[in-house]
Amino acid sequence: MSARTHTKNVDPMTSTRALVLRAAGINCDGETVRALEMAGARTDLVHLERILSEPARLDDYSLLVIPGGFSHGDDVAAGRVFGFEMRHGLAREISAFVARGGFVLGVCNGFQVLVEAGLFEPPSDPTGPVAGAGAVRTIALTSNRQARFECRWISLRVENCACPWLVQGEVFPAPIAHGEGRFFVRDAAALERLEANGQIALRYVRADGSPARGFPDNPNGSVSDIAGICDPSGRVLGLMPHPERNLTPWNHPHWTRLPPRAEGEGLAFYRRLVEAASLAPV
């Protein structure tokens, strides 16, 4: 990942404040906070209940991250109850947050939550004030094709998408660890719309960047090898793999076979996100 080494004229350490949202069962908050801090963001880890009772706190941040885990045990379905709580308690505030230029990242369970919360859907009433609210869901994340939890390293490729901070064509490794990560669409039209809107952000590929040839390149049977999507603004991104588990030179599954490395590929991912968010108005 050597692209985009241009000089920064903004010091992200002073300008990006990140909020990591937690709920019972969220369990990747540690590595997520670590990634954001290493990437230069001032980061707070806050329980969802605190934000539900005090939504104005969102105003202090330009980056909102929902980490991985098993929120509420993934009971009923992965991310269902957390997403339900967001829809009922925070939909308007998050829409406003994105509308004013804030960035949202959901990883793994966080991605499932964002899908449940409807953040990638077109609003049902385009004139309505709340994006996502009341929208008919057209995408889903469901049980892996093999119906088993799967933990393994895969390769990702950045697609031509609306995310301004991702570098198109870049290929990088990250681990996945999920039981319900299979990306699914209601119908062909939904997939076409995602493509047309530049919402397909990340695909599973082979290590050399060529298209995945089924399992295990595509580790869960996702439609069109989709690993991550964004909203049409490009400021909301969700992905199943965990870049925050690839920060050090020693996380890679065969670092002992590689020449010495300075850092894990996931750190650059977070650095770019934090940098992009530093330009957002708070």
Next chain:
Amino acid sequence: MTASASLPSDPAASAAPEAWRVEVFRREDLDDPEGEHLLAALREIAVEGVARARLGRGYLLPGTLTRGEVEKICSELLADPVLDEPRIAAPGEAPSPRSRRAQRILVARKPGVMDPVALTVGRALQRIGLAHRTNGAEGERSPVATFQAWELECAPERSALCLLSRETLVRIGREVLSNEVIEDLYVEDEGLRTSVPAASPSHGALHVALREAADERLTEISRDGALSLSLIEMRVIRDHYRAQGREPTIAELETIAQTWSEHCKHKTFCGVIEFRGERIDNLLAQTIKAATLELARPWCVSVFHDNAGIVAFDRGFDLCFKVETHNHPSALDPYGGAGTGVGGVIRDILGVGLGARPIANTDAFFVGPADLPEKNVPKGCLHPRRILRGVVAGVRDYGNRMGIPTVNGGVWFDEGYVGNPLVYCGTVGLMPHWAAEKSVRAGDAIVLVGGRTGRDGIHGATFSSAELSEESEIVSGAAVQIGDAIAEKRVLDALIQARDRRLYRAVTDCGAGGLSSAVGEMGERCGAEVDLEKVPLKYPGLAPEEIWISEAQERMVLAVPPGQLAELLAVFRSEDCEATVIGSFTDTRRLLLRFRGETVGDLDLAFLHGGTPRPVRKASFAPPSFPDPGCPAPSAHGASHEKTILALLASPDIASKEWIVRQYDHEVQGLSVLKPVVGARMDGPGDAAVLKPLADSTLGVAIACGACPRYGLLDPAAMAQAAIDEALRNAVAVGGDPDRTAILDNFSWGNCDKADRLGALVLAARACKEAALAYGTPFISGKDSLNNEYRVGGESRSIPPTLLISALAVVPDVTRTVSMDLKAAGSRLYLVGVTRPELGGSHYLGLLGCEGGSVPRPDLALAPRILRAVHAAIRAGTVRACHDLSEGGLAVAASEMALAGDLGLEIDLAAVPVGPPLASPATSIGATEKGFDRDASRLYSQSCSRLLVEVAEGSAAAFERALSGLPCAAIGRTTSEKRLRIRSSAGALLVDAEIQELRRAFQGGFQG
């Protein structure tokens, strides 16, 4: 005895309100992965004719809701708008199956069995304001219940005649879909109901007539009350109450039974043993603990007295480690048993000192053969396949939900575990050094945090101390618990915050014996009083002694100074984790139990903890007499070496466990440096896991294990030392420092009231001490499970004596970590250590069907020097790859390194350093010994303390210097041609196999 009448052997379910029924099926045009799993399982049990199977996730919702509300709950919460088709049936209505061909099997939890999904749905309903409608009359139980609705269809072109018989459906229900220990099965029966367990007869203090009881009556009282107390113990209790001038209450008797149980007290290991004319007073203190004391390693922070052992780490942090068994519950309900096993050992880590943050889990399973014919499964037992799948799923679902990576473990298969599988779960924690010690003071509040209390797991401690039998499934259902990982995650989140704000003085977990053990132990030195009615219940109607001994999961007990109480309660509230003051610690040295103001127990703590009688147990040992089969060449059995190596790689103990490893999240927390599977294609079996726990330090920790169950029956002492050696060389192979390694002992043994079992234990424990002193490696914690027998008919069968050794080693510099995969062509391959004609219990002889032989044991003078030298070479950066030799010997280790590195290997057996066996120095592989084929011995011997090391040509001199004076020889080279070539000691080409072929063998076999 009056006690037994009040215990929940079979609580009748009370009548239930009529409920809305929702069944959420996948959309008709979508695949149903759960259904496909079921079809595969049906093939396995030879049920034919089912073309399609689908799972409906079922929910029972309160009948007081309106249809509109139920539809809203469905569309917003229970069904996915893209994927699902919900079916709703009004109260009293039976849902109609989709087609006439579909036959239905429903599975629902028995009353009172934990249902975490129902609790979550109940919470979510509160969020949208339906809580007022859904709260039950008692306000305690979940208003929601879940069930599974399975629909089976035969092929559409076939007629209705192909419907499955009721008998077949029942069989599917029993063998695949449900476990009747915890679940009810409804076959073509829609009569589902929600219910709660019946209330126990309400009572205050009930006394048991003990003072006048004769021996026969005492035995009867212990048996009928499932107290697992021996006659000698019952007499001591009777005499104690005679001296008190009163009868014990049920609660007191139960407390004594829990506290004195083998599980809690280790009265065999710590008792008096007569062995070969010698009197051993406290075997544990004289062997395992004595070694640790004598070694006096300055980095041992806290050993043996707390819930886990603690060692110093780095930058003000300590590491702690504990491994537990959960054998008997896992035999009855593998999923729930293993899950709560994980949950329990995590709580040990949360409850050591002032609490540690768990950073890794380990698991080791010992089960019957996966291909055991159905007819060989004893009555009342589950098939080993089902047990293994269940325990893997239990560890997966609990560990993954807790966010703790499961990074190390193993599976061993043997017929000896068919009736009594072993399930070991371990957890490593990280804690600030200041949190290593705890104290309790009179006046501190007793605060119970976490899950609610029900009848789950009553008599777990006493049950685990008894033998399993055909009837265990029926009588011990209450001893099985179901875990709720998220409840425990809430405890973790709140506890660590409270710890860092120093809001409590002591903490311990509620494990075996429940509150009786937790409060009894914490208050041991001062005293405690508890008001049992304050304990929050899952459902009403528990008797006071049930509350007191319930082993409901996810609960911990804190000692909180009064000044900190309000803040502590607020922290737990903010994490939505219940915390309740249930009493206080006192200075009375008594344990006072009240229920609604009435005293139901008042026990002298000195008697409770110190009154256990210490009868003398007799021990003896006679080694089994098999003729030594030597080491025949494979040709003697009509096989080639190549075929033999492929067969070894495919044998269940050796074959890849990737299907298990990949179901565990071994990456969560982002600390992993070396993963359980390694190499070019991430398919090589790593020796040990390495983590880097601290962001600002390159100090790492290696986690490894060793076990040699096939040696146990032949030579328990050699078995113990071989297991220690295996754990240590695994840790050293990845970069662990042998001088900063601590180990845990976990003994699982047969019934040690029998002299031969106990004799084997004495020998193993003494061997542990000898080895620990020789290696300089202290034990820091351990556990024993001494009643692993299974009764079939009149015969009681013991498991093979099994010792699991777990190792925790500091890796001085993670940047020097070494993995086992070959790295490059043109390297030298060194074999370190001596290969001896030791094939007793080896996989090679097992393959040939031979019994007996000389069991490998480490040369205790040489082994520690080898480990230190290899570590020095790794630290100096001269090692490219390193792998230990264990099951299958040199042949298997070399194959694994090659397939993991996807490189070729040439080996010359003539160069292998050899020596005589340690047990009887008469034979040596070097000399052409009668009965020992020279090449077969070198390839398949399982001698200890051996490692294969890949060294770059340029580092060879430095490596040899590091190993100078030790047995070590270059025996081969790595090649780019992907073949394994082995030359015999006479120079002939013995093996020439493709790496891909080795890989196929290694990855074949049972895959879950």
